[in-house]
Amino acid sequence: MSLSFFANIKKAAEQAKAKEKALAKEHAVAKEQAQTLARAQTLAKANPIINNPKIFVPPPPPPPWSIQINAGEEFQAVPPLPPHTVNADNNTLRVSNVAPELSILMGKYEAKSSSESIVRGSSLRAIMAFDDNQKTLWRTAGCCGNGYQRDPYNWGKYVGGGTPNNYFKTITITGLQIDGEWIQIKLPYKLQATRYTLLTSTDCCPHRFPTKFTLLGANDRSGWTVLDKRDIDVNPNGKYNVNEPIKFNISAKVHQFNTFRIVFEGSSHEKDNNVMAISGIQIHGLYPTINISGQVGNKNAPVNMNNIHPYSNKSIMNKQEGFSSTMQSEGQLLNDLNDFNAKYAIYVNCNANTPNACTQQKNILISAYDNIVKSSGSFQSVYSSLNAVNADVTNTVADASFNDINAKHKHIAQLRGELDAKLKELYVTDDSLAYEQQRMFDGTIYTSLIWTVLATTALFYVFKKI
Numbered sequence: 001m002s003l004s005f006f007a008n009i010k011k012a013a014e015q016a017k018a019k020e021k022a023l024a025k026e027h028a029v030a031k032e033q034a035q036t037l038a039r040a041q042t043l044a045k046a047n048p049i050i051n052n053p054k055i056f057v058p059p060p061p062p063p064p065w066s067i068q069i070n071a072g073e074e075f076q077a078v079p080p081l082p083p084h085t086v087n088a089d090n091n092t093l094r095v096s097n098v099a100p101e102l103s104i105l106m107g108k109y110e111a112k113s114s115s116e117s118i119v120r121g122s123s124l125r126a127i128m129a130f131d132d133n134q135k136t137l138w139r140t141a142g143c144c145g146n147g148y149q150r151d152p153y154n155w156g157k158y159v160g161g162g163t164p165n166n167y168f169k170t171i172t173i174t175g176l177q178i179d180g181e182w183i184q185i186k187l188p189y190k191l192q193a194t195r196y197t198l199l200t201s202t203d204c205c206p207h208r209f210p211t212k213f214t215l216l217g218a219n220d221r222s223g224w225t226v227l228d229k230r231d232i233d234v235n236p237n238g239k240y241n242v243n244e245p246i247k248f249n250i251s252a253k254v255h256q257f258n259t260f261r262i263v264f265e266g267s268s269h270e271k272d273n274n275v276m277a278i279s280g281i282q283i284h285g286l287y288p289t290i291n292i293s294g295q296v297g298n299k300n301a302p303v304n305m306n307n308i309h310p311y312s313n314k315s316i317m318n319k320q321e322g323f324s325s326t327m328q329s330e331g332q333l334l335n336d337l338n339d340f341n342a343k344y345a346i347y348v349n350c351n352a353n354t355p356n357a358c359t360q361q362k363n364i365l366i367s368a369y370d371n372i373v374k375s376s377g378s379f380q381s382v383y384s385s386l387n388a389v390n391a392d393v394t395n396t397v398a399d400a401s402f403n404d405i406n407a408k409h410k411h412i413a414q415l416r417g418e419l420d421a422k423l424k425e426l427y428v429t430d431d432s433l434a435y436e437q438q439r440m441f442d443g444t445i446y447t448s449l450i451w452t453v454l455a456t457t458a459l460f461y462v463f464k465k466i
Contacts, residue, residue, distance in 0.1 A: 010369070010373070016362070016365070064097050075286075077187065079282065080093070082102065088123060088125050093108075093131065094109070095107060095109070095188075100347070100350045100361055106349065107188025110186045111126040111129070113126035113138060113182065117140060117146070124139040124277075126183050129281045130185055134279050135279075137201040149162030152181055152276075153274050153275060155273060156266050156270055156273040158179055172216065173224065178263045179265060180266070181264050181276050182264065183261070185260055186259045187259070189288055190219065191256060191285040191286075192285050192286045192288075193227060193250055193257070194250055194286060195250055196262075196282060197245035198281060199245040199246070200278055207236075209236040209240070211266060212231050212266045213265060214228070214265065215261070217259065219256075219259065228249075228250045228251070245282060262281065289342070326382070326386060330382055332378045333379060336372045337372065339368050
């Protein structure tokens, strides 16, 4: 790891320190102005002046929203727990003004759907299924608006809107096609989902709860992955209390996604089930953390076996070539970098309206930085350990090790070739000697049978004529 990386870290910390000083200065100026205004108001009350306008002092901003959530714990991700603002025109809701340790949740949540409808002048947009308000809802388009020539569902069965443009198909990464109207939400971070709830609108038709639907997940520029699939073979009204949100667990551990889509393939066989109307969707998952590269991850996410390298197996590498102390030092350095990166992410998202909290986060960040770059820090430990290894391992020793590994590789390749040849003979593959011998044997048998039939026929004919 180059020293320039740590120089960049130090430079970023100095820039953050300068920014903090500027914010503190602005805060002091604002405080002095507020005191001046307060004194002016006091004087104005003591010596009132006719027609003199009152001086307005804006109220202080609300404190940042906070809640105790530990990494890996299940929490409600959609709708977001912090206070949020909904913009129905843009189909978005936004989270801001949260505590620094919850900065992951900040940002824009964007909803989309296959179609939307307008009823009695009210726009039933997709974001209204995620606004945490059971009195609002999202509803699909129907006949005869938005280009629909018919209702998308006929007695609960999905039939589309009458034209190819309003017959919706969702294709998964495995090539599976799922037909039906859909609604989705995109988060400002990646989430490992664990369960979700559905609440249908009961304003007119209580039997519209879907009986067949699929939850899918995707990331930017990636295909859809099936997370949960439901096919309810009974009347939902008899199985659930459809007036309350119905919970569905995701049975298997899934990977992290920032976009979630529900495709509604059908509902019960009822005359009024001609559209889909959803008034509430909740998605729960494991609270994410920030990994060493600054990306959002999940504590209990499933392991991708393709990303495991032999270097990660410390129980084996520690016993070979005297690298025990080096790997321990590198492990400590990685832990310190991970710790610094997480604290730096919290610091840069610190709310400027809470300077005391920012100062505290700054001191924590400087302490994490010192754990890396000080003379007794983890970087110096790795540097010293590598120098010791380089002093012990000469070019002659390295060349001898390489030649030994190369010789073993050639021997293994030879054994593998012999094993492949024996397996070909054992399984009688098309390019094996056993296959050729079997073909020759079969040819001999068939030829003998043909000659036997011809000879028998000839003898029969001769004796018949005689």
